[in-house]
Amino acid sequence: MMWSYILKLVILLPLVCGLLIGCLYAWRKLEARLPKNQGERMVQVKETMMLSPGLRLAVIDFEGRRLLVSVSRTGVTLVDKAGG
DSSP states (O other), X not given: OHHHHHHHHHXXXXXXXXXXXXXXXXXXXXXXXXXXXXXXXXXXXXXXXXXXXTEEEEEEEETTEEEEEEEEXXXXXXXXXXXX
């Protein structure tokens, strides 16, 4: 009777700990993708769209103007601006 309890403990305890660590790891990875409360900031990123693995377009609000920028591994380039 006691041996079955110890056997269950030896098998289930690492399993539960592994599930806990896996959930914490997944939460940390997915938390970066969740939208954050940006509040009243001067610069707000409204939307991003990936064009290719190294190139992304972003719409940014700054002082009442909307800016369309291209973000790549080499830097950020202004594509177009609207409003103002």
